[in-house]
Every structure is written in C-alpha cells, then in structure tokens.
Amino acid sequence: MPNIALLPGDGIGPEVAVSAVAVLNAVADDLTFEEHPAGGAAIDLHGTALTDEALAAVKASDAVLLGALGGPKWDTNEPGAVRPEQGLFKLRAELGLYANLRPIRPLPALYDASPLKRELIEGVDMLIVRELTGGLYYGERGTKDGRAFDTMVYTVAEIERIARAGFNAAKSRVTSVDKANVLDTSRLWREVVTRIHADEFPNIELEHILVDAAAMKLIAAPRHFEVIVTENMFGDILSDEASMLTGSLGMLPTASLGGTGPSLFEPVHGSAPDITGKGIANPIGMILSGALLLRHGLGREAQAAAVESAVDKALEKGIRTGDLGGTATTAEVTEAVLKELT
C-alpha cells in the first residue's frame, strides 16, 4: 500500500493533480494519497510555504507528487518575505534530493511541434540525470574590489552517488558528460564514473563526451543518447536544450531523487495563473509525472509504461488542450487518457 504525499500547490496545480490521481488510481489499485498544502496555499493557511507537519508527513511517505508553486498573489520584492518557492527549496534540502531526472521523449503525435526535422526526432527517448546539490551552483563565491569568483567543487562521494543514479536508470548505455580536457572537477568526475562503472555496472556501456560536443550531438543526433549523467550546471544547460527538442517545456515531467527518503515528481511547467480555475489546463505534464513516480519512485516499470502509452494514444487520436491549439478541457483530456487504460 504505497503512500503518496500529494502537494497540489497553487494555480493550475490542484486542477492537474486531480487528473494525475485519477490516472494513477486507474493503473494501480493499491495507492493511497495524503494531501498537504504547499507554496502559496500553505502561506495563506499557515504563514509558511511548508509546515513542519506537512514535511514530517512527506518524509514518512513513499513518494511525493507536486503540482506547481507560486503565483502573482504571493509575488513580493520584500527581502525576508515568505515566498511559495521556499516550499520547494525546503523539500529539496530536507529530502536530500541530489539527482534531477529529465526524460526527453517527444510524443509521436506532437513530432511536428519540434524545431528539429522529424527524421531526427523519431524514436528519441533519453533521460538526463543532473547532479543537483553540488558543482558550480553551490561552491564558495564572492565579489571584492572589482573581481568576482564562483567555485565548482565535487567530492568523490558526490560523484559516486550521482553516477549510481545514472547507471541504475540505464538499460544499455550511459553517456557521462564533462570537460575533462580542462577542468579538475571533470577529471575527478571521469575517474569516479569510470570506477563505479567497472566495479558495479560492467554490463552497461559507458562513454565519455565533452560538454561542448554533447551540446552539438543533442541536436545533430539526439537518438544516440539513452542516459546522460552530468554536473549540475552542465545538466542545467543540456537538459533545457534537450527539452526544446520536444517543442515545448509544457508537457515535460521531472523527478528529483533523494538519498534514503522519498523522491519528488513534478511537471516542469509552472502554476499558469492566467488560466487558473478555468478547467482548461493541460494535465499531460502532471500525468507523466505520475508515470515517473511509478517508475522511479515505486519501481513499477510496467505501470509507468502503461500510462505513457495511454497518453501517446489519446494524443494520437487528436485530443488537444488550448496550449496545443485545441479546445479540450482538462477533464476531457483526462477521460481520453483513462479510456486508453481500460
């Protein structure tokens, strides 16, 4: 009886959360959902973006499904003010979420939305595993006397755990991205990834590629990649670049894996205040986040694949919300996906 902590959040978050729960319940009959306010919704109720009670419940759960946080109501420039995003930062820190997974799987029905030619996009199905709590974004930094610096730092232990996250997610090949011809952190990265591969994952193929070459190959030959594992900033740049292969960030899910506790699953899109409450939000990103929860949070590959396949088929039959040029409602898209599951 896996226990899912559901944090619908703000804006369209609660609307698309309903869709994801319906789809998850249709594909798995043993899930329980426990809902908690987060972000602006929690600020309104409790004056904080995530209460200690909610955090304790999240920590005790098997996986966390998050909608979206924030909105104009809580926008403020006041330093020290309570902000919706603090809920997410608190979750990341408290759950030790060090690996961000961004699957790039252009949906067949939407191939034409890609900036790339169809023959390059067909069959692309890659996963970018980005280190999320180290590297250039977390090292020492400062500015003094007209000179600024930032530090990229990695320890062996940090690289070992993200390497394992990458190999564990791969069926046949991992591409490790670094800049080992220049950077010391990249040379350590390559050394550790190579050792973890030899010691623990000898049956997976491993290749190393420089970050600038990776940025080229993502466009020139995206089908080449299965799992990419890389440093925080490289992953930030490459995952956004790769996302664009699908044509839009609008329907992409993402997973953040933790240490010992539950992992976090959420759509890449935001709270979309302009369409909130109208029942017309596209629920696909949230439904696909549910699929990631099944795959990476509960280890249920077959159920995850069933959800993804149902989404593909529903779209193949032509249903589209407004962001895709259609007129379907959130509920209609959800129904269409549910129909493909039964």
Add this chain to the structure above:
Amino acid sequence: MPNIALLPGDGIGPEVAVSAVAVLNAVADDLTFEEHPAGGAAIDLHGTALTDEALAAVKASDAVLLGALGGPKWDTNEPGAVRPEQGLFKLRAELGLYANLRPIRPLPALYDASPLKRELIEGVDMLIVRELTGGLYYGERGTKDGRAFDTMVYTVAEIERIARAGFNAAKSRVTSVDKANVLDTSRLWREVVTRIHADEFPNIELEHILVDAAAMKLIAAPRHFEVIVTENMFGDILSDEASMLTGSLGMLPTASLGGTGPSLFEPVHGSAPDITGKGIANPIGMILSGALLLRHGLGREAQAAAVESAVDKALEKGIRTGDLGGTATTAEVTEAVLKELT
C-alpha cells in the same frame, strides 16, 4: 596597403590558403601577404611550432590568416615534446586574443543540411562573441583528498573589454548571456555590461538572458539573435550548439580579436590529413575566414559582404566538394567563387 601575415600551416591548410588569397586579391587590390611556416611545418624546418622571427612579423602585421595546424606526423604522447598546437597557443597568448567570434550564418544553398526545420533556419545570421582568456577555464584549480575544484573568475576590466567587442560588432542588438540568478561572476558581468551599454553604446539594444534559456532559444528561435556576448565556458557550449544549426562545422570561419595588435582569422575545420594533397579540400571555411578578416580585421564591411555573397551564389549554382556530396576540386570551387565576384 594592409599587410596580412599568412600562416598556411599543415595538411589542407596550404591548399585552402591559396583559395582565400585568390579571393581576397580579387575583392581588394591593396593587400600584401607575407607567408610564414607554423605548426608542423615550422617544427620540420626550425624545431619549433612558431619561430621568434615569424612571431615578430605577425605582431607587425595588420591581420593574421591561419589555415590549420597539426597532423599525424607530429602526434606524440611524449611529455615535453614540441607540438603543432603550441603555435596557436603562442599566438593567442602573445597577441592577447581575448575575444573569439563565431558567426553562425547557415548558407541558403545548404539549408537542407540543418537538423532544424527550414522555416526556423532561414535568415539566421548571428555572431557569438566568446570571452577567451578568463572564466572557469583559466581560474585556480586543484585536486586533494578526494575533492576537486575549479574557479570561475572575472575582473571588471576583463568584462569591459569583451562587452565592447560585442557592442562594436552589433548593428542593433546584443544579447548578454549569464547565470546572474546564481553566480557572482554573472552578477558582476551583468552589471558591467549594463554600464558599458549605457555609457558607450546607448543606441544598441541590450538584453540579458540566462544561459539555460539561451540554450533553448538557440534552437526554438535562432533568428532572434544578432550578437551574443558571453563568458568563456558558456560561449564554448553555446557556440558549438549554434554551429550545429548550419549542419556541420566544416565551413565555418572564426575570428579571435586581440588587444592592440592584429587579430587572427581561421576556419573551424582541422588539417584533414586524409585528403591532404589531393586538391579536393573544401576551401569555403578558409574563404569565409578571409571575409571575417576584411570585416573585423580591416573594417571593410562591403568587401566582406561581397565575398560572402559570392560564396552563397556559387553554392546556389550547385558546385560542391566531396564533403558536401559533390565532385568539384578546391580549384574549381575557388574559380566559381571568383566568377561571382567579377
């Protein structure tokens, strides 16, 4: 009477250098060329990749045109051995080449070679101005006790000069790329670029964009960009990503601008030992490097544009070397370009 230092270098370098000189002489009748061995050619003659005499002559020139350096003959793993690339490193250091310019202008006749859909590529004409001697690639680094670090460092003076290089190359808009929501170097970068803009280039439009968003927009809307100015590593990644929009690195030219001395112009392609001496190398990258020399080295925009337009027209009429699936020789392509100039 501008004096051009010509360093044909190795492999196909001398073959394509002949083409570029012919085209430059056809479009400008007042250039003098002084040739010097560099790279492997200089090692064979003098035991060093760039002699002091050649360096002195280069420093006294108005602009430097380089073919390609290196080849299997001089490949070695011996530490301390003389290597062809040392010629280039010496040139960069001695000339203080702190700005690398990579124009991205897909050639109309080759639009179909792009991974992107034609309607996105049509009319793309951008210039990436990359800081080349600072940032993450040149800061302090080290590895100790299972922990490695690299440092990204910038000073106000370094940012000021690269910002000026960017604004000077722009007709109407500069896009400055940073990660100012996270990095101290980026916040200093944004501050200095904003000040140089306000004080010295108020008639050019300036926009700031984060590096991950830039990686997306380069694919989704490449026509948006005119001049991009950015940090060394960001520029390394983004310029290679953007190059791929043209379908191949094979015909791209690049310029490296110096402080007070001459600037350096060269094709992005290498010395291509497999086809050396056969007279079938594609000379377009080198000819377009000559166009950059006219534009950025001598300030002759009209002559530069004439060369680029002649290349477009020659390709439009169908002439292709083997790398593009054709059978034309280096000399035939050169003739075809020359014909469009007269």
